[in-house]
Amino acid sequence: MSLKMKNISFMIGMVFLFFGLWGISLFAEGTKGFTGLGEKIDISPDDKTVVFSHYEDGDASLYIVPTTGGDAELLVEPEEGKSYINPVFSSDGQKIAFIEEWEEDEQPFGELKMIDLESGKMEELTNEGNHITEVAFSPNGDDLYFLQSSVYENYSPIASERPHGFDIFHIDILTKEVEQITIKDEYSMTDLTVTPDGNELMYHSFRDKDIIAFYSLENRLERTFTPYGEDLEESIISSPALSADGQKIAFSGVADRDEDGTFVYEGIQMDLETRQAEKITSFREHVASLSYYNDENQLIVTVDKNFAAGYPDYHYWIVDLDANNQKRLQIQLPEDN
Amino acid sequence: MSRINQYINHVLKQIQSPKEEREDIREELLSHIDEAKMYYVHEGLSENEAEEKALADFGEAHGIGKELQEAMYPFQRGLLYMIGIAAICYGAIFYLNYAFNLHELILDWLAIQLTISSAVLLCAINISFIGRHFYLLHTLIFFMMAWLGFNIMVVEMLPDGRNIFFTIYLVILIGLCLVFMFRNSYLSTDVSPSKSKERTLIKFSYILNLIFGIVLTGGALFFMWGGLIMVGMSWVVAIPLIPLLAWLIFYKFHMSFIAKKPFVSILVGLTFSILVFVAPVALLIFF
Numbered sequence A: 001m002s003l004k005m006k007n008i009s010f011m012i013g014m015v016f017l018f019f020g021l022w023g024i025s026l027f028a029e030g031t032k033g034f035t036g037l038g039e040k041i042d043i044s045p046d047d048k049t050v051v052f053s054h055y056e057d058g059d060a061s062l063y064i065v066p067t068t069g070g071d072a073e074l075l076v077e078p079e080e081g082k083s084y085i086n087p088v089f090s091s092d093g094q095k096i097a098f099i100e101e102w103e104e105d106e107q108p109f110g111e112l113k114m115i116d117l118e119s120g121k122m123e124e125l126t127n128e129g130n131h132i133t134e135v136a137f138s139p140n141g142d143d144l145y146f147l148q149s150s151v152y153e154n155y156s157p158i159a160s161e162r163p164h165g166f167d168i169f170h171i172d173i174l175t176k177e178v179e180q181i182t183i184k185d186e187y188s189m190t191d192l193t194v195t196p197d198g199n200e201l202m203y204h205s206f207r208d209k210d211i212i213a214f215y216s217l218e219n220r221l222e223r224t225f226t227p228y229g230e231d232l233e234e235s236i237i238s239s240p241a242l243s244a245d246g247q248k249i250a251f252s253g254v255a256d257r258d259e260d261g262t263f264v265y266e267g268i269q270m271d272l273e274t275r276q277a278e279k280i281t282s283f284r285e286h287v288a289s290l291s292y293y294n295d296e297n298q299l300i301v302t303v304d305k306n307f308a309a310g311y312p313d314y315h316y317w318i319v320d321l322d323a324n325n326q327k328r329l330q331i332q333l334p335e336d337n
Numbered sequence B: 001m002s003r004i005n006q007y008i009n010h011v012l013k014q015i016q017s018p019k020e021e022r023e024d025i026r027e028e029l030l031s032h033i034d035e036a037k038m039y040y041v042h043e044g045l046s047e048n049e050a051e052e053k054a055l056a057d058f059g060e061a062h063g064i065g066k067e068l069q070e071a072m073y074p075f076q077r078g079l080l081y082m083i084g085i086a087a088i089c090y091g092a093i094f095y096l097n098y099a100f101n102l103h104e105l106i107l108d109w110l111a112i113q114l115t116i117s118s119a120v121l122l123c124a125i126n127i128s129f130i131g132r133h134f135y136l137l138h139t140l141i142f143f144m145m146a147w148l149g150f151n152i153m154v155v156e157m158l159p160d161g162r163n164i165f166f167t168i169y170l171v172i173l174i175g176l177c178l179v180f181m182f183r184n185s186y187l188s189t190d191v192s193p194s195k196s197k198e199r200t201l202i203k204f205s206y207i208l209n210l211i212f213g214i215v216l217t218g219g220a221l222f223f224m225w226g227g228l229i230m231v232g233m234s235w236v237v238a239i240p241l242i243p244l245l246a247w248l249i250f251y252k253f254h255m256s257f258i259a260k261k262p263f264v265s266i267l268v269g270l271t272f273s274i275l276v277f278v279a280p281v282a283l284l285i286f287f
Helices: A003-027 B003-012 B019-042 B047-058 B061-072 B076-102 B107-125 B134-155 B162-188 B196-230 B241-260 B262-286
Strands: A036-043 A049-056 A059-066 A073-076 A082-089 A095-104 A107-116 A122-124 A132-137 A143-153 A162-172 A178-180 A189-194 A200-206 A210-216 A222-225 A237-242 A248-257 A263-271 A277-279 A286-292 A298-304 A314-320 A325-328
Touching (some): A003 B107, A036 A298, A036 A314, A049 A082, A059 A095, A082 A132, A107 A132, A107 A143, A132 A162, A132 A189, A143 A189, A162 A189, A162 A200, A189 A237, A200 A237, A210 A237, A237 A286, B003 B047, B003 B061, B019 B047, B061 B076, B076 B107, B076 B162, B134 B162, B134 B196, B162 B196, B196 B241
Parallel strands (some): A036 A082
Antiparallel strands (some): A036 A049, A049 A059, A059 A073, A082 A095, A162 A178, A189 A200, A200 A210, A210 A222, A237 A248, A248 A263, A263 A277, A286 A298, A314 A325
16 A cells, blocks of 8 residues: 555544544433432422422423322423423422523523412513522512522633622512622522521632621621531531521531542531531432421431532432431332433 | 666655665665676676566565664654554543543544544654654654643543543553653764763753653643633633743754753753743743
């Protein structure tokens, strides 16, 4: 074979290799959308029902299941390419607010929706091309507070694109009038909660280190802190949840290291008065988020069994703080999904 | 073109020698073949038969060329093949691993990886054209090494110890690049001092000067990586590459100087490396 032919053959071969690899990767199961339970759940005010998202090939529907586990019921299913995520119960348990999330031209959108459990009527609360990421009911159930991001980009190319430029907004459910509460343009804001007295908003952010912030709706002042305690190895925390009485916070924090020195995230609870944090779970798996029951001294904990290794593999566990035990919340999804 | 010239051209196609060296080889081959041809003519063969017999005695041109290449530039072509093929294999394995396990198609990365790897393999295939441009080869392998170094930082983010295999693979590949660059630099210059002590000093000087380049590369990648984390995608993060480019340009002229003044060139190389590293930092601090 002449040198010219060798060069041409080689270059054609490389082009084939590129497209061949591309083709194989397209057939890879991994490139399909995520299928599995969503991270965030919420417990009804009477502690009897759990609302959660379940993804099927990248699209999440909302389901409800008794807190005792068993057969889940499909609550609402989005159109293809959209997901219903981060659901929250209203204080009377009659409504569930959630985020409708989708992507267009690699840009994410998130709008606020609400479903009435009795009538099954769904209401669109916002529809202006926003990127709303989370929502929380006010104690009286007339208003909602939500987190909205203004930017979606990779501040660093080693991190994937993420929402940034966060602020808190308020919406009157009746008039649908939206008001901007904060003007912070925060790098990150998650886990928005309204305190039981309705006077403050709690959220998680990152300002050189992880912080939990309480924002007063009365005087617009904010107090922040980073939890510490003997059971907390590092000040890296995520997914803080406020207890129903507003006295405690549970969050995912670094409680230990495994044999390779990798952080082990467990559920940590902090008393807001004493500010002491102590470990409340012992999964030795990645605790992703936590939700308090309203009357029982229990939580539902989301555990990721496939942390930092591709798609997550979430499971829900009930952690009884009085009995000091943890049992899996077994969920049977409807077969047709 | 005569049959002898065709034969010699075929031999030379397998050798990476620069122009003057090629002419010397051509002359030498021609004289040996002519001598053999004359011998067979005296033996009573016709001119045509004598030419044929002389060329047959010399052996198959392709094989002779390869042997000469190996004798003059041992392992260099093989190293290029090895680096290119290993880099292509790495590209395929890493890309598929990323797609199947991290559920993301990094096609732009794959395109870069395969392009650089292909360039190296094309150099190996076309060694007689490209091999004589030692600095071009040096620059290509230097970029390959920097790209592989960047990839070490990328694979470090993989979880579950999955990064260990890829890191070891990349370190071995970078090692091969370094061996090639050292040998390429050394073989590019006409090193003919009689004393083995002097030859050792020249080799030592090449190694040290390459180490300066590697340290600069490590520093540049470190700052570039830091910039990507802190600033994100911006032209500013490319600033650390300026000292690297300056060093590469400097090395073009330094390559031959090392062979002539090995000891002085260590000091010159060190001074220049420090200068190109410190200058941008000083500019950033004072302006």
